[in-house]
Amino acid sequence: MKTLLFVDDDPNDRLLVELGCGRAGVSFLLKTVESGLEAIRYLSGEGRFADRVEHPLPDLIFLDLKMPEMDGFQVLRWIRSHPATRVTPVAVYSASFIPEDIAKGYADGANYFITKPSDLTVLIDIFRAADKRMVADPRNDDALAQFSARDRRAVLNRENAYHPGRRRTD
Amino acid sequence: MKAGLPITFSWKWLAQLAGFAGLYFALARFGNVALVAEGNVSTVWPAAGMAVAGLWWGGYRLAPAIALGAFVFAWLNGVPAPLGAAAALISMLGPIVALFLMRRYIDGPRLFDRVGDVFLFLLCAGAAPALVDALGVASLCWGGVGKWDDFRGLWLLSWAGDLMGTLIAAPALLVWTWPDNLRWTPRKRFEAAGGFALLAICSMLIFAGKLASTGVGFPFLVLPIVVWIALRLGQRATVSATLLACAFSVWGTLHGMGPFAQLDPSSPVAELFMAVVAMTGLVLAASVTERGQALSAIGQLEERFRLLVEGAKGYAIYMLDAQGRIATWSAEAERIKGYRAEEIIGKPFRTFFTPEDAQRGVPEQVLRKASEEGLARYEGWRVRKDGSRFCVEGVITAMRDESGALTGFSKVAHDVTDRKRAEEALHQSETRFRTLAEGLPQLVWTCLPDGHCDYLSPQWVRYTGIPEEQQLGFGWLAQVDPDDRERAVAAWKRAVETRTTLDVEYRIRGANGAPRWFKARGVPLRDAEGRVVKWLGTNTDIDDQKRVNELLEAKVQERTAQLQASLSSVEELLYTIAHDLRAPNRHMQGFAQLLLLEHADRLDDRARDYLSRIRDAAARSDELIRDLLEYGRLSHEAVALAPVDARQAVEAVLRAVAGEIQRRRARVHFGREWPRVVANERLLEQILTNLMTNALTYAPPDREPEITISAESEGGKAVLRVQDNGTGIPPEQIDRVFEPFIRLSNATHAPGTGMGLAIVKKAAERLNGTVGADSTPGKGSCFWLELQAA
Numbered sequence: 001m002k003t004l005l006f007v008d009d010d011p012n013d014r015l016l017v018e019l020g021c022g023r024a025g026v027s028f029l030l031k032t033v034e035s036g037l038e039a040i041r042y043l044s045g046e047g048r049f050a051d052r053v054e055h056p057l058p059d060l061i062f063l064d065l066k067m068p069e070m071d072g073f074q075v076l077r078w079i080r081s082h083p084a085t086r087v088t089p090v091a092v093y094s095a096s097f098i099p100e101d102i103a104k105g106y107a108d109g110a111n112y113f114i115t116k117p118s119d120l121t122v123l124i125d126i127f128r129a130a131d132k133r134m135v136a137d138p139r140n141d142d143a144l145a146q147f148s149a150r151d152r153r154a155v156l157n158r159e160n161a162y163h164p165g166r167r168r169t170d
Numbered sequence: 171m172k173a174g175l176p177i178t179f180s181w182k183w184l185a186q187l188a189g190f191a192g193l194y195f196a197l198a199r200f201g202n203v204a205l206v207a208e209g210n211v212s213t214v215w216p217a218a219g220m221a222v223a224g225l226w227w228g229g230y231r232l233a234p235a236i237a238l239g240a241f242v243f244a245w246l247n248g249v250p251a252p253l254g255a256a257a258a259l260i261s262m263l264g265p266i267v268a269l270f271l272m273r274r275y276i277d278g279p280r281l282f283d284r285v286g287d288v289f290l291f292l293l294c295a296g297a298a299p300a301l302v303d304a305l306g307v308a309s310l311c312w313g314g315v316g317k318w319d320d321f322r323g324l325w326l327l328s329w330a331g332d333l334m335g336t337l338i339a340a341p342a343l344l345v346w347t348w349p350d351n352l353r354w355t356p357r358k359r360f361e362a363a364g365g366f367a368l369l370a371i372c373s374m375l376i377f378a379g380k381l382a383s384t385g386v387g388f389p390f391l392v393l394p395i396v397v398w399i400a401l402r403l404g405q406r407a408t409v410s411a412t413l414l415a416c417a418f419s420v421w422g423t424l425h426g427m428g429p430f431a432q433l434d435p436s437s438p439v440a441e442l443f444m445a446v447v448a449m450t451g452l453v454l455a456a457s458v459t460e461r462g463q464a465l466s467a468i469g470q471l472e473e474r475f476r477l478l479v480e481g482a483k484g485y486a487i488y489m490l491d492a493q494g495r496i497a498t499w500s501a502e503a504e505r506i507k508g509y510r511a512e513e514i515i516g517k518p519f520r521t522f523f524t525p526e527d528a529q530r531g532v533p534e535q536v537l538r539k540a541s542e543e544g545l546a547r548y549e550g551w552r553v554r555k556d557g558s559r560f561c562v563e564g565v566i567t568a569m570r571d572e573s574g575a576l577t578g579f580s581k582v583a584h585d586v587t588d589r590k591r592a593e594e595a596l597h598q599s600e601t602r603f604r605t606l607a608e609g610l611p612q613l614v615w616t617c618l619p620d621g622h623c624d625y626l627s628p629q630w631v632r633y634t635g636i637p638e639e640q641q642l643g644f645g646w647l648a649q650v651d652p653d654d655r656e657r658a659v660a661a662w663k664r665a666v667e668t669r670t671t672l673d674v675e676y677r678i679r680g681a682n683g684a685p686r687w688f689k690a691r692g693v694p695l696r697d698a699e700g701r702v703v704k705w706l707g708t709n710t711d712i713d714d715q716k717r718v719n720e721l722l723e724a725k726v727q728e729r730t731a732q733l734q735a736s737l738s739s740v741e742e743l744l745y746t747i748a749h750d751l752r753a754p755n756r757h758m759q760g761f762a763q764l765l766l767l768e769h770a771d772r773l774d775d776r777a778r779d780y781l782s783r784i785r786d787a788a789a790r791s792d793e794l795i796r797d798l799l800e801y802g803r804l805s806h807e808a809v810a811l812a813p814v815d816a817r818q819a820v821e822a823v824l825r826a827v828a829g830e831i832q833r834r835r836a837r838v839h840f841g842r843e844w845p846r847v848v849a850n851e852r853l854l855e856q857i858l859t860n861l862m863t864n865a866l867t868y869a870p871p872d873r874e875p876e877i878t879i880s881a882e883s884e885g886g887k888a889v890l891r892v893q894d895n896g897t898g899i900p901p902e903q904i905d906r907v908f909e910p911f912i913r914l915s916n917a918t919h920a921p922g923t924g925m926g927l928a929i930v931k932k933a934a935e936r937l938n939g940t941v942g943a944d945s946t947p948g949k950g951s952c953f954w955l956e957l958q959a960a
Contacts, residue, residue: 012757019764066749095752097796098745098803099852118756118792120763 002028002134005058007039007075008093009067013116017062020123026131031055036070039063040078043085057084059134063110065094065101073108080109091130091144102149112148122147187235190224194239201335202247213441214420215331219339221265222295226281226340227347230266237262253315260306264332268298280348282341282405283459288452295340299332330441337448338416341409351459352404362403369395369411370418376429377422389419389429389443396447400454408455416444482582486562489569490579494519494537497578506562506585508555522552524559540566541576549586561590612708613678613688615646619702621666630709635681651677651685658690669694669702675712686713737806748799752792759788790923797925800856801910804932809850811937813960816881816890817844819851823858824879827866834866834875841880845888846960853933857941858890860926861953865894868951888959891952898947907943930955 004026008014014032021030033039039061042049049055061079065072072092079085091112092105105113117123129143136143197217221236240261244254271294272278276287307325310316316324352358372395376388392415400408422428423440430440479487479500486503490496495518499511507514507522514521520533527533527550540546549563564583571577607614607627614627623646626638634641634649641649650658654676661674672692677685692707762785770778824831824838831838847854862877869875878893899907906912910928927941934941934955945951 010753012753012760016757016760016764020760023767095749095756096745098799099807116752116756118752118759118789120760120767123760 002059002131003056004028004030004060004062004130004134005039005042006030006032006062006093007036007067007072008032008062008064009035010064013064016120016123017127020120021127024124024128024131026127028059028131028134029056031058036067036072036075039075040070043079043082058088060130061085061088061090062093062114062130063090065092065096065105073104076105076108076110089133089138091148097149112144114144114147115149183231186228186232187238190228190232190235191239191242194220194224194236195243197339198239198243202243213327213330213334214338214416214444215328215335216339218261218264218299218332218335219337220335220343221261222268222336223340223343225265225269226272226278226344230269233262233266236265253313256309256313257306260302260309263305264299264302267302268294268336271298281344282452282456283351283463285453285456285460288449288456291452292337292449295336296329296333299329299336303328303332330438334441334444337445338413341448341452342413345405345409348405350404350406351462352406358403362399362407365395365399365403365407366411366414369399369414373415373418377418378425378427392447393450396451397454400451401458405455405459408451412448412451415447419444484585486564486581486583486585488581490519490537490566490581492576492578494533494579496521503583506554506560506583507552513555524551524553527551536566537579540579541568544568560585560587562586610708612710615692615707615709617692617705617707619666619694619704621662621705633680634678649679651679653677661690662692665692665694666705672705672707675716678709686711687716688712741802741806744799744802748795751795755788755792755795759785759792762788794923794925797923797929801925801929801932804853804929804936809853809936811848811850813846814849814851814854815844816847816854816888819849819854820844820858820879820881820890823855823862826855826859827862830863830866834869836866836869836875836877839876839878839880841878841882843883844881845883847888847890848958848960849937849939853937857930857933857937857955858892860930861892861955864926864953865892865896865951868896869894870897883959886959888957890955890957892954893950893952895950898949898951899943899945900947901945904943904945908941 006014006017008017011034014034018030018032031042033042041047042055043057045052045055063072063075067075072094076090076092079088079090089111090109091114092101092110093114093116094101094105095116096102097115102113114126117126126144126147129147132141132143138144194217197220201215201217217239224232224235237258241254241258244257245251249257272281272291275290275294281291282288304325307316307321307328310324311318311321369392372391376391396408396411396415399411419428419430419440423430425431430443433439480502483502484506486506487500488496488503489498495516496514499509499515504510518533519537520528523533532550536546536548544567546566547564548566550561551559552562553559562583563586564581566579566581568579569577608629610627610629613630613633614625615623615630616625617623622643624642626641626646630641630646631638634646636649647655647659658674658676662672664670665672671694672690675687675689678688679685688709689712690707690709692705694702695704695706697703762781765773766778766781766785773781820840824840830836858879862879865877866875873895876895879891880893881888881890883889908927908931911924912927930953931941934957937957939955939957941953941955943951943953
């Protein structure tokens with residue numbers, strides 16, 4: 001069974017996701033933690049997260065950005081700097097939609113940047129897509145990508161701004 | 171030319187030989203028949219003269235004709251053939267020797283144009299027969315036909331005959347073969363007729379008429395007439411007159427008339443008379459010819475001299491006599507000084523001087539210097555006839571004769587008034603320039619077209635404390651701050667090479683050692699052809715200004731940083747607010763939806779309606795927050811502009827709104843031309859998304875949306891258009907649609923925050939573009955975006 005780790009300090013968002021996943025009928029195991037620090041504890045198997053049967057390493061991580069003590073970017077950098085999680089796909093899941101956050105998210109190693117939807121039906125669609133993403137080869141069928149900020153190009157635009165005249169090749 | 175005999179065979183030559191032989195024979199016969207009468211024999215043998223003339227005219231190749239003619243003549247006179255052949259050879263030899271001598275000593279072909287030539291001719295004509303006849307007479311004596319006792323008499327007779335024949339007949343024949351050097355006017359013809367008539371009458375009277383028997387002196391009356399003809403009527407008339415006079419003399423004498431008939435036949439008076447007449451005529455005619463040629467040469471020389479003097483435009487060339495009076499004048503002198511020749515010749519040189527100069531004795535000083543040193547140069551103001559003044563520059567040269575005595579002065583003067591005025595004007599303008607330059611607060615300089623400095627104002631010298639001459643050329647660079655020197659040189663080099671205004675700032679070290687900032691500006695001065703003749707520049711002290719500017723700049727930077735800091739903290743705050751505001755909205759909407767999904771059966775219709783309203787209000791509130799945040803960000807966010815393919819942007823937008831298009835069953839027409847535009851991809855897509863969304867949203871419910879999205883470019887601009895078939899916008903509202911929170915009266919039923927077109931307008935501004943709308947209510951609207959074409 002695949003595991004999705006959901007990191008968010010807002011209990012309402014955690015509840016909405018749990019309820020949404022229930023309604024979506026997803027096949028993965030949803031694990032939630034309520035802060036960045038706890039996410040790192042979970043991922044490194046500290047304390048109550050030592051039992052990897054109860055708390056398996058996730059196959060996909062949904063990560064909020066704005067959290068007390070340790071924000072999403074710091075968690076993301078930690079994930080990318082630890083061997084066990086270096087290649088684990090991470091979706092930034094935030095209320096933010098501003099280009100700077102999106103660019104920074106991708107720069108720090110996020111695979112997706114998903115803006116939290118206010119419509120529950122969209123939320124359900126997102127987690128269904130996440131379910132699919134975990135079992136399918138993302139190179140052929142990346143269902144999650146359509147919810148991700150397609151502003152991956154914003155990053156590139158920013159690069160181009162420093163190198164005017166360089167043509168995009170992707 | 172072939173070596174050997176100077177004879178080449180031709181029919182023409184044979185004909186000439188025959189004709190010449192015939193002529194010789196005829197003249198020999200004439201001499202033998204006509205010049206023999208009453209026992210007297212004339213000493214004149216014209217055939218000899220004819221032979222000499224013929225050879226001079228035709229060359230040695232005609233010599234055989236003489237032998238032939240002489241042989242035939244002798245043969246017909248009954249002379250035995252061997253003797254005749256010997257005589258013929260002798261007759262031929264004489265002219266050949268004469269011709270040899272003449273060719274050697276006289277320049278041909280005209281024999282009698284120079285007095286010297288006439289005497290040489292006489293010598294040749296005498297010497298040749300003298301030799302040859304001695305040979306001939308000697309051969310006669312050896313042959314036994316003559317006697318040695320008679321040798322002298324026979325020789326003299328032959329020689330005199332040949333000489334006289336040559337002197338009289340040869341010129342008469344030859345001169346007529348050459349063009350006459352006299353111009354025959356009717357007057358000259360009349361004079362000639364008179365002269366010849368007088369000569370004929372006198373000769374008749376002297377040798378055959380009343381005066382024939384009286385005294386031996388009369389024949390000499392003929393001489394003045396021959397002299398007259400020789401002096402006045404040219405060579406042809408002269409030789410003809412000589413011939414005429416001699417013919418009368420010979421004829422009268424042969425017939426026993428005239429003074430010579432009474433004399434002893436052996437006395438040579440008649441021969442002397444004829445020789446004198448012939449020689450006088452020839453010498454005088456030659457002298458006249460020579461004089462004519464000399465006069466014509468002098469005339470040509472004078473003409474050339476006149477052309478030289480008159481042709482030197484702008485130069486007055488004339489002469490003064492030894493006393494300094496004007497001796498010659500020219501048209502250019504008249505033009506420059508205004509005097510006509512008759513007015514000025516004989517007047518003193520000082521006439522041209524200004525009264526001041528004349529009083530100071532300048533003219534006399536100039537003449538004295540010229541006569542002492544041979545030459546004097548001068549420059550100064552002179553007075554024209556009309557009183558106006560002009561400036562001359564000239565040379566006056568003393569002329570001396572062979573003994574060294576002063577004969578006068580030659581003077582060449584050039585009018586340099588224009589140059590002098592120009593020089594004075596230049597001097598004045600330079601003075602003005604210096605006064606101006608030295609009055610300016612700036613450091614003033616001028617440079618040559620190649621960039622070498624040739625003037626630095628006293629301000630520059632004062633400021634740097636270094637003499638001007640040390641700084642000319644490129645010496646001034648030493649005072650330029652070492653850090654700025656390379657830049658200063660480069661800027662100056664570029665200005666000189668491109669001939670464009672110099673504008674550069676650099677520091678110059680002052681006399682106190684401290685550098686100050688100067689702004690150097692230099693402009694090229696050009697002549698009428700556009701060539702740079704000079705650079706004029708100033709260096710303005712901008713040190714204080716520069717310091718103030720630097721201070722200000724630092725202040726501005728500091729303030730800007732502060733402002734930016736507070737702006738970003740405001741933004742951060744705004745973002746936090748927006749972020750945090752969105753969460754409750756999201757939760758309200760989510761839980762309302764969950765309530766509706768999971769507990770709908772336990773609620774009545776009214777409760778469900780309330781829940782829906784809560785859900786929609788939350789959704790709307792979230793949308794509004796997002797739009798406000800976006801609008802605020804657009805005002806200050808950094809936007810990088812780059813060429814963007816409009817087709818790619820439009821295709822991306824169409825993909826993004828594909829679901830909505832499908833849901834509304836809209837038909838979308840896609841244009842053909844898609845220019846590249848200067849834009850930011852994200853903003854361009856945002857604009858197009860908003861416009862597409864509007865076009866889809868504001869379609870009336872009764873018809874399916876039909877949207878045309880197209881583009882065109884013209885004159886460096888590109889226009890993108892989104893045309894719909896919606897409800898349209900009333901004309902009075904069309905200007906307000908781009909203002910924030912404006913929702914049109916007829917669109918209240920449609921969803922939206924009222925921020926969509928405001929964001930479009932703001933984004934277009936950030937792309938340096940413009941947006942607008944054209945609309946026909948009820949038919950549709952067209953929104954357009956104009957950008958720079960890439």
